[in-house]
Amino acid sequence: xxxxxxxxxxxxxxxxxxxxxxxxxxxxxxxxxxxxxxxxxxxxxxxxxxxxxxxxxxxxxxxxxxxxxxxxxxxxxxxxxxxxxxxxxxxxxxxxxxxxxxxxxxxxxxxxxxxxxxxxxxxxxxxxxxxxxxxxxxxxxxxxxxxxxxxxxxxxxxxxxxxxxxxxxxxxxxxxxxxxxxxxxxxxxxxxxxxxxxxxxxxxxxxxxxxxxxxxxxxxxxxxxxxxxxxxxxxxxxxxxxxxxxxxxxxxxxxxxxxxxxxxxxxxxxxxxxxxxxxxxxxxxxxxxxxxxxxxxxxxxxxxxxxxxxxxxxxxxxxxxxxxxxxxxxxxxxxxxxxxxxxxxxxxxxxxxxxxxxxxxxxxxxxxxxxxxxxxxxxxxxxxxxxxxxxxxxxxxxxxxxxxx
Numbered sequence: 001x002x003x004x005x006x007x008x009x010x011x012x013x014x015x016x017x018x019x020x021x022x023x024x025x026x027x028x029x030x031x032x033x034x035x036x037x038x039x040x041x042x043x044x045x046x047x048x049x050x051x052x053x054x055x056x057x058x059x060x061x062x063x064x065x066x067x068x069x070x071x072x073x074x075x076x077x078x079x080x081x082x083x084x085x086x087x088x089x090x091x092x093x094x095x096x097x098x099x100x101x102x103x104x105x106x107x108x109x110x111x112x113x114x115x116x117x118x119x120x121x122x123x124x125x126x127x128x129x130x131x132x133x134x135x136x137x138x139x140x141x142x143x144x145x146x147x148x149x150x151x152x153x154x155x156x157x158x159x160x161x162x163x164x165x166x167x168x169x170x171x172x173x174x175x176x177x178x179x180x181x182x183x184x185x186x187x188x189x190x191x192x193x194x195x196x197x198x199x200x201x202x203x204x205x206x207x208x209x210x211x212x213x214x215x216x217x218x219x220x221x222x223x224x225x226x227x228x229x230x231x232x233x234x235x236x237x238x239x240x241x242x243x244x245x246x247x248x249x250x251x252x253x254x255x256x257x258x259x260x261x262x263x264x265x266x267x268x269x270x271x272x273x274x275x276x277x278x279x280x281x282x283x284x285x286x287x288x289x290x291x292x293x294x295x296x297x298x299x300x301x302x303x304x305x306x307x308x309x310x311x312x313x314x315x316x317x318x319x320x321x322x323x324x325x326x327x328x329x330x331x332x333x334x335x336x337x338x339x340x341x342x343x344x345x346x347x348x349x350x351x352x353x354x355x356x357x358x359x360x361x362x363x364x365x366x367x368x369x370x371x372x373x374x375x376x377x378x379x380x381x382x383x384x385x386x387x388x389x390x391x392x393x394x395x396x397x398x399x400x401x402x403x404x405x
Contacts, residue, residue, distance in 0.1 A: 090282025
């Protein structure tokens with residue numbers, strides 16, 4: 001009368017099998033996503049390393065150009081100093097000789113002044129020979145620096161891609177890479193090389209720019225060496241002198257210097273001082289003797305007679321400087337040329353990294369006296385590298401480039 005239902009079994013097993021399959025699929029998906037994320041992080045690290053290494057090399061090239069430009073100025077200043085010292089010693093030699101003549105009739109004093117004159121003469125003659133050799137050496141260094149700048153410019157063009165390849169290859173030989181500039185339009189480093197302009201003193205405008213920097217870098221002795229040896233109420237001994245730069249045909253720089261010393265006396269009892277007796281004079285030239293009567297620290301304004309004698313007896317080292325080259329920044333492509341984007345890929349996965357070289361003067365360490373903000377230049381080695389995020393423009397250009405490919 002009463003029926004018994006059979007107990008049903010197996011339905012839970014079927015349901016659990018489906019759940020287990022779902023869980024397994026999720027686990028595989030999570031594992032695959034984790035592997036993909038780890039690989040993406042790895043690719044990003046490689047791209048960051050490659051981009052930053054390239055930017056460091058770019059900064060080093062900038063700093064090398066800045067240091068060598070400074071060295072060009074330094075060697076020109078050194079030539080100015082050698083020529084100036086030769087002129088100064090020639091003036092001392094003439095002064096000692098004139099003093100010997102004036103005191104030749106005074107017992108005992110004549111022997112002293114004669115001895116002084118002989119010592120100064122030997123020093124002056126020896127230094128003139130050494131100074132000429134030093135000027136020849138500085139001239140060779142200047143030409144060598146100009147050649148080194150050009151050689152490094154060419155070398156960096158070929159070494160930059162090799163550097164990136166070395167960095168990427170150190171991580172894995174299976175990785176592919178590419179590097180762009182200008183929003184992905186220009187392969188690296190074709191835009192970078194446009195950042196440098198090779199200037200030459202054979203061009204008058206380019207020479208004037210470097211002349212201005214060099215003149216501002218002269219030491220006080222070279223600029224103007226004017227002071228009074230003796231200053232009394234009625235008489236004083238006035239010393240004037242300085243070093244000047246002329247540019248001969250073809251952009252050949254030529255330093256020349258003049259020194260003079262004269263006795264000045266008052267005109268009447270309370271009048272102004274006037275030159276009375278030339279006491280000493282001397283002048284030296286690196287190459288061509290000069291006839292100009294301006295400059296030289298105001299020598300012709302104060303000591304007209306002794307300065308004229310110095311100019312007429314100017315000695316020359318007979319060392320001709322050829323035109324030389326230096327490197328200057330081209331600011332036209334500065335924003336695009338100072339950065340690069342490196343792409344690293346493995347199969348379908350891709351990572352991009354952007355790095356830039358930029359100029360920054362640490363005001364806390366090297367403050368400017370004029371408190372102006374210093375723009376990027378190739379005369380202070382203050383370039384450094386840093387990573388930076390891709391801009392919207394970079395992402396759009398790269399996306400468009402990927403779509404085209």
